[in-house]
Amino acid sequence: MRTEKIAALRASLTRPKLEEISPRVPLGHxxxxxxLKSGLQRGVLHEVFASNGHEAAATGFTAGLAARMASRxxxxxxxxxxxxxxxxxxxxxxxxxxxxxxxxxxxxxxxxAADALRAANDALSCAALGAVVIEIPGKPKILDLMASRRxxxxxxxxxxxxxxxxxxxxxxxxxxxxxWLVRAVASxxxxxNWGYPVFEAGLVRNRHGRTGQWVMEWSCDDGLFKxxxxxxxxxxxxxxxxxxxxxxxxx
Amino acid sequence: xxxxxxxxxxxxxxxxxxxxxxxxxxxxxLANARAMLPALKVMAANEPDDLKLLARIADWCDRFxxxxxxxxxxxxxxxxxxxxxxxxxxxxxxxxxxEGLRAQGFAxxxxxxxxxxxxxxxARYRDGAVIAPGEEAEMIAPLPIxxxxxxxxxxxAFRRAGLKTVGQVASRKRAEMTAxxxxxxxxxxxxxxxxxxxxxxxxxxxxxxxxxxxxxxPIATEEVIRATLKSLAAALSKVLEQRGExxxxxxxxxxxADGAVRRIAIEMGVPTREAAVIERLFREKLDxxxxxxxxxxxxxxxxxxxxxxxxxACEAADxxxxxxxxxxxxxxxxxxxxxxxxxxxxxFQPNDTHIPEAAWxxxxxxxxxxxxxPWKKIRNSGDAPRRPLRLFTRPEPVTLxxxxxGSQHLRWRKAQHGVAHCEGPxxxxxxxxxxxxxxxxxxxxxxxxxxxxxxxxxxxGVVPQWFLHGVFA
Numbered sequence: 258m259r260t261e262k263i264a265a266l267r268a269s270l271t272r273p274k275l276e277e278i279s280p281r282v283p284l285g286h287x288x289x290x291x292x293l294k295s296g297l298q299r300g301v302l303h304e305v306f307a308s309n310g311h312e313a314a315a316t317g318f319t320a321g322l323a324a325r326m327a328s329r330x331x332x333x334x335x336x337x338x339x340x341x342x343x344x345x346x347x348x349x350x351x352x353x354x355x356x357x358x359x360x361x362x363x364x365x366x367x368x369x370a371a372d373a374l375r376a377a378n379d380a381l382s383c384a385a386l387g388a389v390v391i392e393i394p395g396k397p398k399i400l401d402l403m404a405s406r407r408x409x410x411x412x413x414x415x416x417x418x419x420x421x422x423x424x425x426x427x428x429x430x431x432x433x434x435x436x437w438l439v440r441a442v443a444s445x446x447x448x449x450n451w452g453y454p455v456f457e458a459g460l461v462r463n464r465h466g467r468t469g470q471w472v473m474e475w476s477c478d479d480g481l482f483k484x485x486x487x488x489x490x491x492x493x494x495x496x497x498x499x500x501x502x503x504x505x506x507x508x
Numbered sequence: 509x510x511x512x513x514x515x516x517x518x519x520x521x522x523x524x525x526x527x528x529x530x531x532x533x534x535x536x537x538l539a540n541a542r543a544m545l546p547a548l549k550v551m552a553a554n555e556p557d558d559l560k561l562l563a564r565i566a567d568w569c570d571r572f573x574x575x576x577x578x579x580x581x582x583x584x585x586x587x588x589x590x591x592x593x594x595x596x597x598x599x600x601x602x603x604x605x606x607e608g609l610r611a612q613g614f615a616x617x618x619x620x621x622x623x624x625x626x627x628x629x630x631a632r633y634r635d636g637a638v639i640a641p642g643e644e645a646e647m648i649a650p651l652p653i654x655x656x657x658x659x660x661x662x663x664x665a666f667r668r669a670g671l672k673t674v675g676q677v678a679s680r681k682r683a684e685m686t687a688x689x690x691x692x693x694x695x696x697x698x699x700x701x702x703x704x705x706x707x708x709x710x711x712x713x714x715x716x717x718x719x720x721x722x723x724x725x726p727i728a729t730e731e732v733i734r735a736t737l738k739s740l741a742a743a744l745s746k747v748l749e750q751r752g753e754x755x756x757x758x759x760x761x762x763x764x765a766d767g768a769v770r771r772i773a774i775e776m777g778v779p780t781r782e783a784a785v786i787e788r789l790f791r792e793k794l795d796x797x798x799x800x801x802x803x804x805x806x807x808x809x810x811x812x813x814x815x816x817x818x819x820x821a822c823e824a825a826d827x828x829x830x831x832x833x834x835x836x837x838x839x840x841x842x843x844x845x846x847x848x849x850x851x852x853x854x855x856f857q858p859n860d861t862h863i864p865e866a867a868w869x870x871x872x873x874x875x876x877x878x879x880x881x882p883w884k885k886i887r888n889s890g891d892a893p894r895r896p897l898r899l900f901t902r903p904e905p906v907t908l909x910x911x912x913x914g915s916q917h918l919r920w921r922k923a924q925h926g927v928a929h930c931e932g933p934x935x936x937x938x939x940x941x942x943x944x945x946x947x948x949x950x951x952x953x954x955x956x957x958x959x960x961x962x963x964x965x966x967x968x969g970v971v972p973q974w975f976l977h978g979v980f981a
Contacts, residue, residue, distance in 0.1 A: 311961065313898050317981020320897065331837055345898025345979055349856035349868035353883050354893035355981065359856040360883065363837075363873055365844055366852050376844060385836035441960035441981075444929055451892050451931045451954060454962075454981040475981070478889050 282325050285481030286473045289458070292466055293435070299326060300416035301434040302409045304423065304462075308440035312344045312424045315439040317355065318456045319390055319422045321475045321482060324357045326418040327387025332357070333380050335365045335373045336392040343394060344424060355454075356477035370397035374404055381411035381419055389417060394424040405431035428461065436462035442472055453477060455485055521553045522582075525615075555581070565609065566711055567769035570761065571809050572605060574715060577708040583631075585624050585708050598638050606636070612767060623699045624708055629655035629674075644702030649675025656700055662689050674700065715759065715813030719743045726765040726806025733762075733803070733810070734791065740812040741786040754779025754820030758786060762801065763809035770801060774846050777838045777874035779820040785839060792846045841873045850874045858883050862936060864952075864977065865899060894934070894954075896964045896978030903975035906965065918955060918963065920976055925957035933967075954980070 281296035290296055297303065303322065307315030323332050334347060341347075349359035365380075367373045370393050377391045391408075393400060405421070409432045412419045421433065428436055438459040444452065452474070459470040474485035518538040527548075532541050542548055558581060566576045566584055572595065575587035588601060595601040602620050609616040619630030621639040626648060630637045633651050648655070651674050653666045665688075671677045677685075678701060686694050698704050719740045727733065737760060748754060759773040774789045794801060844853045854870035858881045861867055887894045906920040908927075916927040932953030940946060950966040957963070962980035967973070 310959070313896070313961065313979035313981055317897055320981070330833070333840075341901065345896070345900045348895060348897060348899035348978065349858070349870070349883075350864065350886070350895040351893065351897035351899065351978070351980075352856075353885060354887055354895045355897055358883070359858075359868065360879075362856055363841070364854040364856070364870055365848070366854065367848060372848065376848065379843060379847075380840060383836055383840040385833040386840070441962070443958060443960035444956055446928065451929070453892050455960070456981075477887075477893060 282328075284322070284325060284473075285476075285479075285483055286471060287484065288469065288471050289460065289473065289482070292460060292463065292469045294466055297322065297326065297418075298434050298465075299418050300412050302405060302412055302419045302421060302432060304421045304428070304431060304433040304436040306423045306426065306428055306436065306438050308438060309425065311440040314441035314454070314456055315422060315424070316344070316347075316392075317454050317475065318437065318439045318458060319420050320352065320355060320357060321480075323388040323390050323418070323420050324480060325482075327361070329361070330387030331361050331363060331385060332388050332390070333363045333365060333386055334390045334392070335367060335376055335380075337367055337369060337373060337394065340392050340394050340424070341366070354477065355475075356480050370395075371399050374399065374408070377419060378407060378411045381408065381417045382415055384415040384417065386417050388420060390420045390422055392422045392424070393426075396426045396429075402430050402432070405433060409433075433462065434464050435460060453485075558582070563711075564767070564769075565614070568608075568612075568763075568767045569605065570712075570769060571763050571811075572601065574710070574712070574718065574813070575708065576711050578711055579624075579628065583628065585627070587708055587710075588620070602636065602638055622702050623705045625656065625696060625700045625706075626702060628657060629700060642702065644700070645678070648700055649673060649678065653677055656696060658693060658696065662693055665689070713815060715815045716755070716817040717744060717747050718811055718813035719747070720809060720811035722809045723807070726803075726808045728803040728806040733801070733807070734787075736810050737790050737812065738783070738787045740810065741783040741790075744812055744814055745781045745783040745786065748781035748814065748817070748820075752819060752821065753817045754781040755814035756780075756816035756818060757814070758790075759813050759815065760790060761811040761813065762803075762807045763811070764803070765805040765808045772797070772801070774842075775850065775874065776842050777845075778835075779818040780842075781820060785842075789842060789846050792843055796847050845872070845874050857881075861939065863939065864895060864936065865901075867895075893980060896962075896980045899978040900976065903966070903977045906974050906976045908965075908974050918957065918965075920963075925959075925961070925963075927955055928958050929956040930954070936966075952977070 280299050281294065282299060283290045283296040284293070305315055305319045305322070336347065347364060349362075352359050352362060365376055367376060373391050373393060377389055380386060380389050408419050408421070428438075438461050440457050442455040442457045444455075453476055455472060455474045457470070457472050460468050462468060472485060473482040475481075476483050520532060520534055520536045520538060520541055523532050523534060527545075530545060532544065538550065562578065562582065562584070566578065569576050569584055569586055573586050573588050573591045577585040577587075579585045586605070588598070592598045592601045595604055598620050602618055606616045606618045617631050617635040619627050619634060619637045619639070621627040621630055621637075622641045622644055626639060626644050629648060629651055630639060633655050637647075639647050652672060653674060654663055655674060656663075666677060671680070674697075678697060682694055685697075695704070699706060721736050721740060727736070755776070756779055757773060757775050759771055762770040762772070764770070772790070772793060774793050776789070780786065841853055850872045853873045855873040855876045857869050857871055857876065857879045859867055859869055860881055904920065906918060909917040909919060911917065916930075918925045918927055930953055933951035934953075935949055935951050937949040938947030948968045948970075950968045952964060952966045955963045955965055963976055964978040964980060965974055965976050968975070
């Protein structure tokens with residue numbers, strides 16, 4: 258009787274822990290999950306690059322990834338003052354509508370990229386956080402290979418996942434586990450229904466697997482990325498990131 | 509000799525010892541003084557600078573007791589209750605304070621007594637006196653009535669009545685004096701005689717607990733300062749733990765050997781007493797100071813004081829991971845707030861309004877209280893977001909152009925975007941009960957351009973004007 262009780266208690270203590278520390282988190286999109294070997298890795302650095310003019314889409318995609326990673330833990334978003342002026346302030350109701358609980362979000366406003374990276378390195382040592390998003394507009398000199406290695410090391414210690422969200426920048430050498438290039442996808446013409454946000458996400462770098470490109474829909478109600486037929490209808494113009502993606506993969 | 513303008517006349521406001529011996533006094537018109545001594549050297553008074561200097565002297569005096577109050581334009585009151593024995597008795601403490609100030613080049617007179625008024629009177633007329641409790645009435649009796657620092661009219665009235673010393677005044681009947689001069693004067697007299705006391709109002713808020721470390725040889729190296737802070741934090745945390753309390757604000761005071769005093773404060777979101785946390789936050793703060801700690805001559809005293817103390821239950825690390833998580837988050841928030849300022853690390857809270865930009869507030873995460881309002885989604889389940897992820901603090905004016913072919917174009921930030929889809933309007937009326945003048949309602953539209961980017965626009969005004977308020981993911 259007593260041993261049973263103790264066993265049950267022990268199980269109740271350990272079960273959520275095991276769930277938390279599962280090293281990979283599936284995105285929900287079967288194609289991407291297959292290429293990522295069943296999901297995005299925890300406790301490493303991921304990079305999301307916005308295609309020119311698609312900063313809001315990249316914000317949404319990163320928010321989705323970070324929410325999947327953080328699950329029930331807190332999410333820290335580090336943004337620079339310039340970013341709020343240029344690309345818009347992060348809106349709590351926007352996150353709520355997007356399917357992320359704003360009560361579990363922390364927003365850190367910093368002056369420049371150096372402060373953002375310093376804060377991120379500090380925050381990544383806090384195991385209570387689920388994910389840290391570092392939003393960096395432009396190409397600051399301080400964000401070099403050394404800086405990304407430092408971030409990777411910082412995440413590895415406590416299994417907090419870091420996302421580097423880059424606006425108006427070209428991919429550069431870094432220690433990121435994956436690198437995504439994101440843009441919005443146009444709805445088919447004559448479509449009446451104003452659907453969920455849809456992203457064209459190019460996995461242009463994957464340290465432990467193949468690269469690919471998918472059109473994903475973010476399901477605001479389930480908090481998952483899903484397959485959609487929306488991108489298929491759109492004809493691929495010549496300036497699509499398919500070419501850019503290949504270039505980026507070559508670096 | 510210093511003069512200042514009172515009632516449109518230049519009057520003496522400070523005189524030196526030599527001038528006093530020649531018969532000049534504070535309050536005398538400058539013209540009179542010049543008539544008596546044509547060779548006077550006169551300077552204009554500079555009250556703001558005097559006050560600043562007095563504040564710095566008060567800072568220096570802080571090392572003897574944190575209870576320092578300003579007394580008029582050129583006096584300091586120190587409450588040394590319970591502090592005298594640390595410096596070898598009352599007389600020794602008084603000598604030390606006066607000598608310390610004299611060594612810095614100030615002319616000082618000091619006295620110690622049971623009440624502030626008595627001490628002031630003796631400082632003016634019997635420099636260096638220490639009055640034992642119970643002896644006030646006897647000792648103060650021979651002092652002139654001016655020692656009580658009453659208002660000039662009352663002093664003058666006593667003098668005209670032939671009462672020259674405090675003793676003579678004290679021998680009169682209280683009822684007579686109350687009827688003639690009011691109760692306040694009698695209360696002052698009673699305090700001067702050692703009956704009753706009036707609390708001082710300290711210059712700085714008093715800390716609840718403090719620990720300090722003095723050094724025979726001033727210290728200047730960073731390692732020693734850090735080690736000292738660490739040991740002080742450990743000592744302070746022991747006190748807090750015994751009382752079952754934690755501090756929300758901690759202040760480290762560095763007393764430099766040359767008299768300069770530097771105060772560095774950190775604030776915490778939750779009552780804290782862990783020495784390691786305190787030490788870490790101070791390290792963070794010292795690293796990021798805009799003007800770093802300058803130990804040029806070295807510090808001879810470092811004090812760590814805790815204020816805004818609150819109850820904090822004693823608890824072991826919790827088996828419930830979510831509680832430990834909360835503590836971890838609040839420590840992270842404290843760290844970031846210490847480094848970047850508490851206005852920089854924010855948490856979101858819902859507001860009870862439907863105005864898009866006011867529906868939520870980003871408040872400092874350190875002071876955030878759990879909100880009673882729930883977060884309410886606007887969209888129905890299965891629908892796309894109805895509020896944008898990124899909202900412009902200032903809605904940006906845009907133009908919508910219709911071309912001959914019937915297609916529409918959005919012109920925003922000098923770039924044209926073809927409109928592929930449009931959804932709306934969603935009318936949001938302003939809150940008439942909040943504004944005196946009626947505000948215009950806004951008609952919100954969701955727009956998608958040819959590349960799939962989604963915008964949130966509104967139209968307002970009698971002559972419709974378009975603004976871009978946000979962008980969807």
